[in-house]
Amino acid sequence: MQDAKFTPPLFPIGLGSWHIGDDPEAADHNAQTVRFALDHGVNVLDTAEMYGDGASETVVGRGMAGVDRDKVFLISKFYPWHASARDLPRALEGSLRRLNTDYLDLYLLHWPGQVPLAETIKTLQDLQRQGLIKQYGVSNFDAAAMQELFRVPGGSEVQYNEDLYHLGSRGIEYDLLPWQRQHGVRLIAYSPLAHDWQTRQKITGKETLRAVAKAHGATPFQIMLAWAIRDGQTIAIPESTNPDHVATNIAAAKITLTKQDLAALDHAFPGPTQPEALDVL
Template identity: 50%
Template sequence: MEELTIGNTKIPAIGLGTWHMGDNAATRSQEIKAIQAGIDAGARVIDTAEMYGAGRSEALVGEAISNLNRDDLFIIDKVLPTNASKSRLENSLDKSLKLVGTDYFDLYLYHWRGAVPLSETVETLQAMQQKGKIKRWGVSNFDLPDMQELLDLPGGDQVAANEDLYNIGSRGVEYQLLPWQREKRIPFIAYTPVGAGDEQGRLTTNPTVKEIAAAHQASAWQIILAWAIRDGNTLAIPQSGDPKHAIDNVKAANITLSADELAKIDKTFPKPTKKEPLDVR
């Protein structure tokens, strides 16, 4: 199974995303089973955020893991820009910890940049780490200039990961950001790794993807996920409220694509040849 290291922790390269989960009472039980099924299949990472359903996703995660061994899990949460100040971050973090039902997060991300000075947010994240409320901290929706600015700040070089949108249909980060993060040994987290909405349908029904999937006796979703984590420095966090689909997603970490298959994907979904705006959803 493909793995990567964040901080000092080795984790499987496919985790469980929870965006849009916890909002519907009718599907809550099924979503909890999906998280548990993904963990049973070998996932360790659960990614959530205070923004997701204004805490409903965090509460769902808390219920799903209530009977599991916390030490076996790697939980990622995120703070909103409006709460990323010295005066508000700890209170926001405490609320998230309570909802998830844990004493600490393995990774706590600044969800996207806002009005609070980046230096203030970094300083406060460092303080939360020193208090033991988070093991490591990172950022999300940061492009290369943001990351370079971050690393120039006191403590900024302690960033443990950057989470951005990335899939075969949205490869803009490959032009500058991904090579830079590999050089700096900063892990990359891919959200929406199989696309969303109409884009998802376009990717999963693509003839090249379907041909490669057939060769591996796998689904198109699994091939797209295996592609996303191919560099050994990327964690993909697909979201699914269906237990079987969650299991299949996790098992995609066992698929290794050949150089020929990767070349076919590059031909169908070309690499960027120039800088593109960061894809944010």
């Protein structure tokens, strides 16, 4: 295994896996989709013990089989009620077993819970020293939670926060994103194409988005992805079980939006003008 500080160059569009293990009969196909993504440039895979009660981790692990492990940035997440010194090592052991690997590149607290952050961070540091995880971070943390985290010993070593972020959900731009940029914490944007069909239709139905997509010879979804990663620091993790969709998502990384594009999208999808409650799924 590489040194704990080693991080492969990260492709800005990864692969999410929330529902990728829900259908046992589709497990082979979904594992092949994971492998397709890895074979075509994706090197960030995101999963969690919550997804399918571990089934998604199993499918991701199957998709990784035979791939050079050091070239994959593997993320998993643990339940808040597994965040204690007693339960967290066992939760990690289960995830590693299902993923068929001996370490994670990034291990995230899935959302804030009742276990003291100081206890969770200390346990994560212990797991890091053992070589079982390279980095640790959080998910679904708002600005206040991140500030609390940074007051805990070791909390300032967190380099990633995974939150919902897309053209129709920009609330984190008001306070969370500026704070993270100031403190060197990268955003992992989950559901960058929106989660439900109704929201997606509302977003992609906007003429402005369609016009920008047409100008780039792209789809509205590709523009949504290009927008999400526009700062060069954000990693977007759209979920897909369709290799064709994965290929389309990968191609979005090559799209560079102009200042005029961004201004038009800002007008059609205004950013926040006051603090907003964190949007979560």
